[in-house]
Amino acid sequence: xxxxxxxxxxxxxxxxxxxxxxxxxxxxxxxxxxxxxxxxxxxxxxxxxxxxxxxxxxxxxxxxxxxxxxxxxxxxxxxxxxxxxxxxxxxxxxxxxxxxxxxxxxxxxxxxxxxxxxxxxxxxxxxxxxxxxxxxxxxxxxxxxxxxxxxxxxxxxxxxxxxxxxxxxxxxxxxxxxxxxxxxxxxxxx
Amino acid sequence: xxxxxxxxxxxxxxxxxxxxxxxxxxxxxxxxxxxxxxxxxxxxxxxxxxxxxxxxxxxxxxxxxxxxxxxxxxxxxxxxxxxxxxxxxxxxxxxxxxxxxxxxxxxxxxxxxxxxxxxxxxxxxxxxxxxxxxxxxxxxxxxxxxxxxxxxxxxxxxxxxxxxxxxxxxxxxxxxxxxxxxxxxxxxxxxxxxxxxxxxxxxxxxxxxxxxxxxxxxxxxxxxxxxxxxxxxxxxxxxxxxxxxxxxxxxxxxxxxxxxxxxxxxxxxxxxxxxxxxxxxxxxxxxxxxxxxxxxxxxxxxxxxxxxxxxxxxxxxxxxxxxxxxxxxxxxxxxxxxxxxxxxxxxxxx
Numbered sequence: 001x002x003x004x005x006x007x008x009x010x011x012x013x014x015x016x017x018x019x020x021x022x023x024x025x026x027x028x029x030x031x032x033x034x035x036x037x038x039x040x041x042x043x044x045x046x047x048x049x050x051x052x053x054x055x056x057x058x059x060x061x062x063x064x065x066x067x068x069x070x071x072x073x074x075x076x077x078x079x080x081x082x083x084x085x086x087x088x089x090x091x092x093x094x095x096x097x098x099x100x101x102x103x104x105x106x107x108x109x110x111x112x113x114x115x116x117x118x119x120x121x122x123x124x125x126x127x128x129x130x131x132x133x134x135x136x137x138x139x140x141x142x143x144x145x146x147x148x149x150x151x152x153x154x155x156x157x158x159x160x161x162x163x164x165x166x167x168x169x170x171x172x173x174x175x176x177x178x179x180x181x182x183x184x185x186x187x188x189x190x
Numbered sequence: 191x192x193x194x195x196x197x198x199x200x201x202x203x204x205x206x207x208x209x210x211x212x213x214x215x216x217x218x219x220x221x222x223x224x225x226x227x228x229x230x231x232x233x234x235x236x237x238x239x240x241x242x243x244x245x246x247x248x249x250x251x252x253x254x255x256x257x258x259x260x261x262x263x264x265x266x267x268x269x270x271x272x273x274x275x276x277x278x279x280x281x282x283x284x285x286x287x288x289x290x291x292x293x294x295x296x297x298x299x300x301x302x303x304x305x306x307x308x309x310x311x312x313x314x315x316x317x318x319x320x321x322x323x324x325x326x327x328x329x330x331x332x333x334x335x336x337x338x339x340x341x342x343x344x345x346x347x348x349x350x351x352x353x354x355x356x357x358x359x360x361x362x363x364x365x366x367x368x369x370x371x372x373x374x375x376x377x378x379x380x381x382x383x384x385x386x387x388x389x390x391x392x393x394x395x396x397x398x399x400x401x402x403x404x405x406x407x408x409x410x411x412x413x414x415x416x417x418x419x420x421x422x423x424x425x426x427x428x429x430x431x432x433x434x435x436x437x438x439x440x441x442x443x444x445x446x447x448x449x450x451x452x453x454x455x456x457x458x459x460x461x462x463x464x465x466x467x468x469x470x471x472x473x474x475x476x477x478x479x480x481x482x483x484x485x486x487x488x489x490x491x492x493x494x495x496x497x498x499x500x501x502x503x504x505x506x507x508x509x510x511x512x513x514x515x516x517x518x519x520x521x522x523x524x525x526x527x528x529x530x531x532x533x534x535x536x537x538x539x540x
Binding site: 130 | 219220221223242245246248249250252253256257258260261262263291532533535
């Protein structure tokens with residue numbers, strides 16, 4: 001059923017938490033909230049955290065273009081070089097060098113699929129600050145699953161999902177996985 | 191020590207499809223592909239590993255284009271460069287690469303170290319490991335010196351920055367990276383290495399790298415300057431790594447339709463016996479000049495690992511001409527060395 005995570009589908013104890021329609025509605029609401037809070041799209045930059053934050057940033061930009069007739073610039077954030085667990089797990093860098101985008105005095109909205117411990121977001125904030133000095137940095141996530149290890153809180157949340165620590169929340173997107181859905185599964189369930 | 195992991199050999203898991211861990215999606219770990227503690231030459235690297243290196247270098251290049259060129263990746267690590275031979279670009283490249291990744295870099299030049307008091311290479315290396323170095327970058331005049339270091343060191347990584355006439359893997363990697371960036375791909379490209387191949391550690395590492403990536407390598411040199419130790423048996427033995435390599439001593443034939451023409455430094459300091467009758471005669475037959483370049487593809491790249499003997503293996507007009515990517519080679523070297531230090535810092539399965 002799934003191309004890249006095909007084996008996951010056979011695991012017992014998997015539950016779908018958001019369908020394609022749920023994701024669509026949540027993103028539409030988040031786009032409205034972003035515009036409401038910032039009073040329009042002026043000076044906004046959407047910063048998608050790779051891999052799945054980036055397509056989400058594109059989708060938010062599409063909706064903002066629809067509502068406000070403004071094109072919001074999108075930047076792609078690769079946090080591989082900013083992680084604090086590099087001694088234990090060295091991520092494969094994205095391999096894209098990314099066009100340097102001006103974030104100077106912009107309102108940068110970080111976009112990610114899931115917020116969990118908050119450590120990825122901490123790394124992403126550092127990565128954004130190395131690009132320049134934004135006016136402020138905000139955070140939009142599709143799923144907040146709790147269990148923060150750092151004092152970090154999203155400004156826009158698609159869906160709050162209380163989870164157990166040993167559960168896995170996976171966001172699958174059309175662009176990266178061929179399907180839109182959010183599933184939850186028990187670790188080692190299969 | 192240098193064995194490839196099972197996963198790589200079977201090529202079962204392309205990097206993109208590795209299941210991400212719990213949070214976010216930036217999850218695929220290099221450990222799935224990369225298992226080396228040392229970088230001694232390109233001969234032990236698989237195509238997957240070379241691709242990972244090139245991809246990582248691409249990311250590093252993005253960092254270099256920014257206003258703030260520094261990332262905190264290797265904070266708290268110690269890198270020591272130990273150079274027994276003169277070098278500017280390689281030593282400076284490693285020092286800068288380490289510093290831009292936030293590692294602490296210490297340079298040891300042999301002239302001002304205990305080596306002049308008679309300390310052996312072995313003792314020097316063990317001393318450096320005892321002083322908590324995480325990575326030692328070695329250049330040595332003797333082929334194999336970094337291998338000896340890698341054998342005795344129990345928890346420090348070794349990077350070969352050039353050993354004798356044997357290997358210079360980071361230069362080989364930056365040549366791969368430069369061609370890939372300029373031409374978009376390496377597979378099927380006709381790469382002509384011209385000149386002193388036998389004594390060029392760069393050419394030897396290039397030979398491994400380009401053939402592994404599926405390029406068509408042509409060696410063009412007088413027979414006295416061909417690396418016969420690598421080439422012997424390539425037509426008879428099945429599965430010889432260089433069975434696809436062509437030898438064409440006539441530069442005017444070799445250069446035809448080439449995608450890349452790489453001139454190599456005539457290693458006058460490494461040649462014990464007389465291998466060529468005279469510089470003038472050598473230049474007449476094997477100098478990469480405008481006439482030779484006109485035979486290659488219209489936008490063929492001219493490369494040279496430097497330092498150049500202009501007027502000998504390459505003419506000044508070609509060395510500084512529109513098709514020359516010599517300067518890009520230098521700047522790409524920085525991104526490639528950052529990538530190497532990043533991957534060697536990755537944790538390994540015990």
